[in-house]
Amino acid sequence: MIGEYFNVLDSVDSTNNYAMARLNEGPVAEGTAWFAMEQTAGKGQRGKAWHSPPGENIMLTTVLQPALQLPQQFMLSMAVALGACDFFAHYAGDETSIKWSNDIYWRDRKAAGILIENILRGSIWQYAIVGIGININAPRFPEELANPVSLRQITGREWDSIELAKELCAFLDKRYRQLQPERMNEMLEEYKSRLFRFNEPAFYRKDGELFQATIRDVLPDGRLKIEKEDNEILEPGFGEIEFVFTK
Numbered sequence: 556m557i558g559e560y561f562n563v564l565d566s567v568d569s570t571n572n573y574a575m576a577r578l579n580e581g582p583v584a585e586g587t588a589w590f591a592m593e594q595t596a597g598k599g600q601r602g603k604a605w606h607s608p609p610g611e612n613i614m615l616t617t618v619l620q621p622a623l624q625l626p627q628q629f630m631l632s633m634a635v636a637l638g639a640c641d642f643f644a645h646y647a648g649d650e651t652s653i654k655w656s657n658d659i660y661w662r663d664r665k666a667a668g669i670l671i672e673n674i675l676r677g678s679i680w681q682y683a684i685v686g687i688g689i690n691i692n693a694p695r696f697p698e699e700l701a702n703p704v705s706l707r708q709i710t711g712r713e714w715d716s717i718e719l720a721k722e723l724c725a726f727l728d729k730r731y732r733q734l735q736p737e738r739m740n741e742m743l744e745e746y747k748s749r750l751f752r753f754n755e756p757a758f759y760r761k762d763g764e765l766f767q768a769t770i771r772d773v774l775p776d777g778r779l780k781i782e783k784e785d786n787e788i789l790e791p792g793f794g795e796i797e798f799v800f801t802k
Contacts, residue, residue, distance in 0.1 A: 586619070615720050638727035639727070655779055659689070
C-alpha cells in the first residue's frame with residue numbers, strides 16, 4: 556500500500572534524489588513514501604527547479620514497481636495524475652483538471668506537478684520513483700511564476716501538509732491498484748475527461764511558431780493529437796509543445 560511506510564524528513568536536496576539513494580543502497584518496500592519539510596534542490600519537469608518554504612506544501616516521493624512493460628509507461632503517468640487530481644478535487648472542487656501530461660490545475664492555474672524517474676535493468680522496468688509537489692499553504696507566490704495557485708488561496712484556510720500527504724497516498728494507492736493493461740482504454744477515457752483544454756480552442760507554441768489549435772485526443776503512448784485552425788493534425792510528444800496562456 557502506498558504510504559504504509561511513511562517517512563518525514565526534516566531537510567533533503569530532493570525527495571526523488573533521497574529515494575534514489577535508498578534504492579542504490581538496497582531493496583526498498585514498494586509504496587514507501589518520503590515527505591520533506593524542506594527541499595534545498597527540488598526538481599521539476601524538464602530540469603526545472605521546484606521551490607517551497609519549509610513545511611508549507613506537499614513534497615512527497617514514493618517508490619513503485621509497476622507490473623507493466625516499458626511501452627506502457629504512460630499508464631503509470633495517468634494513474635498518478637488521476638490520483639493527484641482526485642485528491643486535490645476532494646478539497647478544491649470540480650474545477651480541478653489535469654494539464655497534459657501530468658500537472659494538476661485549478662481553473663487555469665497550476666496547483667501541482669509530478670516528476671516520474673525510472674530505474675531500468677536492461678529492458679526491465681525495475682522501479683518508478685514518483686515525486687509529487689502540491690501547493691498547499693502558500694498565501695502568495697513570487698511574481699516571476701506564471702500561474703500558480705495553492706489550496707489555501709482556493710479555500711481560505713491553512714492545512715496540515717503532513718496529514719494531507721498521507722491522504723494523498725491513499726488516493727494514489729486507489730488508482731495504482733487499477734493499473735492493469737486490460738484497463739488501459741478505460742483509464743485513458745477517464746484521463747481525457749479530466750484533461751485541461753480538451754476540445755477547447757487555445758494557443759500553443761511549437762518550434763517557435765505560435766498558433767491556435769484544439770486538443771482532440773490523447774494517444775495510448777501519451778502523445779497529444781491536436782488540430783490546428785487549418786485542420787492540420789499534430790501529434791507532439793512530451794516536451795515538444797508549449798501551452799500558451801493569454802490574459
